[in-house]
Amino acid sequence: MANQLESAEPGKGSGYANRWFQLTVAVLCMALVANLQYSWTLFVEPMNSKHQWGIAAIQVAFSIFVLTETWLVPIEGWLVDRFGPRPVVAFGALCVGLSWVLYGQAESLSMLYVGAVLAGLGAGCVYGTCVGIALKWFPDRRGLAAGITAAGFGAGAALTVIPIARMIHRSGYEHTFLFFGIFQGVCILLLSTLLIRPRTPKNFVASKANLASKVDYLPGQMVKTPVFWVIYACFVAVAAGGLMATAQIGPIAKDFGLAKLPVSVLGMTLPLLTLTLSIDNLCNGFTRPLCGYLSDKIGRENTMFIVFTGEGLAMLGLMTFGHNPAAFIFFAALTFLCWGEIFSIFPAVCADTFGSKYAAANAGTLYTAKGTASLLVPLASVLAAGGRWDRVFLFAATISIVAAVCAKFILSPMRRRWMSGVAATAANPVGGVPAGARFTQLPEQTGE
Numbered sequence: 383m384a385n386q387l388e389s390a391e392p393g394k395g396s397g398y399a400n401r402w403f404q405l406t407v408a409v410l411c412m413a414l415v416a417n418l419q420y421s422w423t424l425f426v427e428p429m430n431s432k433h434q435w436g437i438a439a440i441q442v443a444f445s446i447f448v449l450t451e452t453w454l455v456p457i458e459g460w461l462v463d464r465f466g467p468r469p470v471v472a473f474g475a476l477c478v479g480l481s482w483v484l485y486g487q488a489e490s491l492s493m494l495y496v497g498a499v500l501a502g503l504g505a506g507c508v509y510g511t512c513v514g515i516a517l518k519w520f521p522d523r524r525g526l527a528a529g530i531t532a533a534g535f536g537a538g539a540a541l542t543v544i545p546i547a548r549m550i551h552r553s554g555y556e557h558t559f560l561f562f563g564i565f566q567g568v569c570i571l572l573l574s575t576l577l578i579r580p581r582t583p584k585n586f587v588a589s590k591a592n593l594a595s596k597v598d599y600l601p602g603q604m605v606k607t608p609v610f611w612v613i614y615a616c617f618v619a620v621a622a623g624g625l626m627a628t629a630q631i632g633p634i635a636k637d638f639g640l641a642k643l644p645v646s647v648l649g650m651t652l653p654l655l656t657l658t659l660s661i662d663n664l665c666n667g668f669t670r671p672l673c674g675y676l677s678d679k680i681g682r683e684n685t686m687f688i689v690f691t692g693e694g695l696a697m698l699g700l701m702t703f704g705h706n707p708a709a710f711i712f713f714a715a716l717t718f719l720c721w722g723e724i725f726s727i728f729p730a731v732c733a734d735t736f737g738s739k740y741a742a743a744n745a746g747t748l749y750t751a752k753g754t755a756s757l758l759v760p761l762a763s764v765l766a767a768g769g770r771w772d773r774v775f776l777f778a779a780t781i782s783i784v785a786a787v788c789a790k791f792i793l794s795p796m797r798r799r800w801m802s803g804v805a806a807t808a809a810n811p812v813g814g815v816p817a818g819a820r821f822t823q824l825p826e827q828t829g830e
Contacts, residue, residue: 398578401519407576408512408531411471413538414566414573415478415505418447420539420663421546423632425485428555435491437633438760442491443498445756448625450502452753455510456601459746463739467511471574474507479567486559508570509535510749511577513725514742517733518580521594524733525682529674529726537667540660547656597804598737601747609735609800610748612793617728617751619785620690622758623697623778624721630762631659631714634771638705645707658711665715666722673723674730682731683794685723690786693720694779701775735797 398404426440461470477500484497512531520527542562549558604610635641635655643654669689677685696716703709729745736744765773 398576401580404519404577404580405516405527405530407573408516409534411508411570411573412512412531412534413541414570415474415508416535416538416663417542417546417562417566418451418478418481418501418505419535420659420666421543422447423630423659424543424547424550425555425559426632427636428550429494432555433489435494439491440494441760443494445759446495446498447502447505448756448759449753450499451506451509452502452750452756454503455506455746455749456743457746458507458510459514459743460601462511462514462742466579467515467577468574470507470511471577472571474504474511475567475570475574477501477504477507478570479504479563482559482563482566486556486563504567510742510746513729513749514745515577515580517729517741517745518738521733521738523678524730525674525676525678525726526671527674528729529671529723532674532722532725532729533667533670535667535725537663540663540667543659543663544652544656547653547659594734595737595801595804598739599744600740601743604736604744605747607800609793609797612788612796613728613731613735614748614751616686616690616785616789616793617724617748618755619781619788620693620721620724621752621755623693623782624717624724625752625755625759626762626774626778630759630766630774631655631662633766634704635710637766637771638710640705640707640710643707654707654711658714661711661715662718665719669719669722670726674726677727677730681794682727682734683789683797685727686789686793687786689720689723690782690789693717694783694786696720697775697779697782701772701779704771731797735801 422444426437429435429440430437458470458474481497481501481504484493484500488494488497512534513528516527516531517524546558546562549561599607632641632655635658641653641655644651645654645657646652647657673685673689696713696719700710700713700717704713728748728751729741732745732748733741761777762774765777
């Protein structure tokens with residue numbers, strides 16, 4: 383039965399074999415691991431109040447989580463390319479559940495850090511798998527598909543941030559970790575049974591705004607190309623600013639005297655921080671399919687230039703006007719709106735440049751840029767010493783705007799020149815084909 387399903391033509395199959403059904407399952411899995419990153423800031427102050435470990439020491443766990451999540455994704459992507467998505471996501475589900483159980487039981491920083499390793503491993507298995515298979519199911523709409531999938535990770539926490547905040551207040555952070563850890567792990571495990579190995583659709587038409595490689599590069603071949611490292615550097619720069627905001631938005635709101643300020647919305651009265659996080663997560667999720675779709679239409683680098691510049695300006699606005707409650711909510715939301723799209727655009731540009739066959743492993747290798755960027759998160763605490771959050775905002779805004787300029791005026795022409803060379807090599811491969819590289823004949827080129 384499984385083999386029959388896996389051999390069906392994507393998009394036209396029924397049940398499990400329909401690529402839109404597979405995308406829906408991937409989005410649900412992503413939503414269920416979103417709390418591991420985007421609800422973390424809610425637990426920092428309660429943990430510090432109980433154990434007095436210090437904010438910086440607790441935030442090391444966040445960096446460990448991100449490093450583990452990102453730097454192991456190339457291996458997880460290889461496993462997906464080799465064995466299919468189901469076993470990788472199932473293993474990730476077990477790690478996700480166990481990690482939050484350990485968080486809740488941690489009586490030492492070392493135990494907290496072990497939980498962070500498991501959380502990163504579980505999130506990486508789910509994230510890397512779901513984005514990788516989306517790129518394979520939808521080579522004709524890579525930006526949109528990667529964006530919809532990544533939106534689950536960006537917006538998933540928006541549905542649970544209020545229940546989590548209330549449960550922490552009512553029952554303590556320990557019980558909250560236990561309940562949501564088990565709930566999330568079990569749900570992902572059940573969903574993993576619905577995933578099947580993707581097949582490239584027949585007769586697809588690639589996006590006209592973006593060049594698509596006819597050569598499938600292995601990760602080892604990809605990392606030897608200069609264009610990969612320019613893409614990687616842009617990813618690191620923009621991811622660093624967003625990760626600083628993700629991890630530090632709670633402490634920033636507290637230092638600004640806004641965290642517990644009551645705000646009434648739709649008949650509910652919420653602390654300003656809780657409302658801000660809910661809006662931020664919605665913006666973070668919404669921007670991924672939006673900008674993915676936009677990048678399919680106007681090109682990857684053009685979209686990067688617009689949104690990366692927007693992120694930098696949003697953080698400068700937060701620095702200048704953030705002490706005002708309404709401005710804090712607005713500019714924090716705008717920051718997330720202009721940040722979350724990196725998780726749709728960069729996987730898409732990676733698959734465009736280096737091919738579909740090894741898309742999961744290649745996108746996973748590029749995704750390690752998020753882990754590299756996480757090394758800068760503790761720097762935010764150093765820069766903010768004495769309440770100097772303006773230093774954090776200036777640093778993050780600067781590197782985002784620099785990345786925007788690099789994407790438009792360095793990466794774009796460089797990638798086009800490189801891919802033109804690849805196309806010429808594919809047409810006359812004698813002596814110029816990378817060892818082990820595979821040629822993919824696109825339908826419009828073969829006449830299918």
